[in-house]
Amino acid sequence: MKLFSSNAGYFFKEVKTMIRLNLFSNSLTIFSTGLIFFILAMIISGWWVSSHVVNVVQGEAEINVYLDEEILNNNTGVSQMVESIKGIEGVQAARVVDQDEAYNRMVEILGKEASVLNKFDDNPFSSFVELKIDLQEIDPVLEKLTHMMGVEHVRDNREVLERLRNIAEALRVVGILVVAAVGISTLVIISHIIRLGISNNKEQIYTLRLLGAPELFIAFPFLLEGLLLTIGGGILAVSLATFSISYLYAQMAGPLPFIPLPPLKELVSGMGIVVMSLSAVLGFVGSLLGLVSVRNN
Amino acid sequence: MIKAKGVSLRFPNGTIAINNIDLQVEPGDMVYVTGPSGSGKTSLLKLFMGIEYPTIGSLEVLGQQMDKGQTSRIRQLRTSIGPVFQEFKLIKGRTVAENVMLGMRFLDLSQDQLKENAHDALAKVGLEHKASSLVENLSWGESQRVAIARAVARKPLLILADEPTGNLDKDNAINILELFKSFIDQKTSVIITTHATHLIDAEKHCKLIQMNKGSLSWERLG
Numbered sequence: 001m002k003l004f005s006s007n008a009g010y011f012f013k014e015v016k017t018m019i020r021l022n023l024f025s026n027s028l029t030i031f032s033t034g035l036i037f038f039i040l041a042m043i044i045s046g047w048w049v050s051s052h053v054v055n056v057v058q059g060e061a062e063i064n065v066y067l068d069e070e071i072l073n074n075n076t077g078v079s080q081m082v083e084s085i086k087g088i089e090g091v092q093a094a095r096v097v098d099q100d101e102a103y104n105r106m107v108e109i110l111g112k113e114a115s116v117l118n119k120f121d122d123n124p125f126s127s128f129v130e131l132k133i134d135l136q137e138i139d140p141v142l143e144k145l146t147h148m149m150g151v152e153h154v155r156d157n158r159e160v161l162e163r164l165r166n167i168a169e170a171l172r173v174v175g176i177l178v179v180a181a182v183g184i185s186t187l188v189i190i191s192h193i194i195r196l197g198i199s200n201n202k203e204q205i206y207t208l209r210l211l212g213a214p215e216l217f218i219a220f221p222f223l224l225e226g227l228l229l230t231i232g233g234g235i236l237a238v239s240l241a242t243f244s245i246s247y248l249y250a251q252m253a254g255p256l257p258f259i260p261l262p263p264l265k266e267l268v269s270g271m272g273i274v275v276m277s278l279s280a281v282l283g284f285v286g287s288l289l290g291l292v293s294v295r296n297n
Numbered sequence: 298m299i300k301a302k303g304v305s306l307r308f309p310n311g312t313i314a315i316n317n318i319d320l321q322v323e324p325g326d327m328v329y330v331t332g333p334s335g336s337g338k339t340s341l342l343k344l345f346m347g348i349e350y351p352t353i354g355s356l357e358v359l360g361q362q363m364d365k366g367q368t369s370r371i372r373q374l375r376t377s378i379g380p381v382f383q384e385f386k387l388i389k390g391r392t393v394a395e396n397v398m399l400g401m402r403f404l405d406l407s408q409d410q411l412k413e414n415a416h417d418a419l420a421k422v423g424l425e426h427k428a429s430s431l432v433e434n435l436s437w438g439e440s441q442r443v444a445i446a447r448a449v450a451r452k453p454l455l456i457l458a459d460e461p462t463g464n465l466d467k468d469n470a471i472n473i474l475e476l477f478k479s480f481i482d483q484k485t486s487v488i489i490t491t492h493a494t495h496l497i498d499a500e501k502h503c504k505l506i507q508m509n510k511g512s513l514s515w516e517r518l519g
Contacts, residue, residue: 002405006407006408203388204388208399210346211375211399211400212374212377213403214403
């Protein structure tokens, strides 16, 4: 351990020299790993955003139950229906939204365009029962509601949720494939660059062996070089991804304000931590592979 | 320090580099190895460093048996040896001071000791003013002196120098031999191969090994 702590300065200086002596090749390595990690960062961010949207939409999942005209005209009938609905397993809450509340909600949604409602002589909305349900139980709840006497029709946001879920799932699968592809590419690039570095420095390595240097002492600068190159690539990727995500957020804020995006700061910091951790791990493993393959030869 | 009994070194192509030699070097011995090119001088040093292993016979260096199976122990043994290679083996892209310190970084020395040893060694070979120069900017003679400084800065128990005066003028060569001799008082053994027999004619209290076609004969001078 003392070997490393007392030589920390030397190891970093040695890496700096190795990078300087092979600057072009090392710059290309940082650039190529940076681009690979950038793709990964964007996929991770897309996956994150879609999962967040699904969760938010799921959290707001509501079912609206519209009742027959006859029941709506009978206050006791409505109360009885609400009580019956509350009794269904999976229903967490049920309340009546009357015509006025339905109208006011639409005014709120339409905002400046709400004046269009003035064109109606009467309130065009009907009362309905609003349910909050346990999402795990959505299918049996819907099944029971549609077969209930006095229910005209049921409106749920299952279709929207399904689509979002599909997108999130697709991004998850793509994400896993990209992580695998990024992992393999980075390992190949880094182990190759380390092999190249060792080959370029074989005279130096031989001399150090003749002077009695331990293998770890000889290998450590190469490990550190691989680690720093991928971390460099990671920093480049995170910077590019941060810029791109901020730009996309700014573009989406205007035309698509209702999409419940996660907070930008949270997204960027989470993506940064994942990409940087992955780049460090892949850099270390790639360097190790490069060293082992040279040693075996 | 070094004990060789019936040691031979035969290369895979059949060349016999060292032929059945017996040798004993004691602590504080100054040994010159001379002989024509191809007589086995460098091969002898390679055996002492564990770069080559005896094909036949028994060789012990600083108490370590020099066998193929002892690689890690031989690596450890090398930390007690100060080698000066014929082709210097300095590390390019690094300064003179960095090259000298590199030979000591994995020894149990503090940073201050490291710097002090490097500075002293460079002063002894007259190159303290070149400490910050890159080694590729040095002349051959200067490179040779850096290689010597790297070897002696480690304060080794055994110095193995292959033609250390080969690229030096007479004054510098004498200075380097004096430097090596200064280690004898500290019971460090010094083995030097050289063609420059004129430099050792006046030497006293040392051993002279003459090599010819892998065999050796030796005498005590002075």
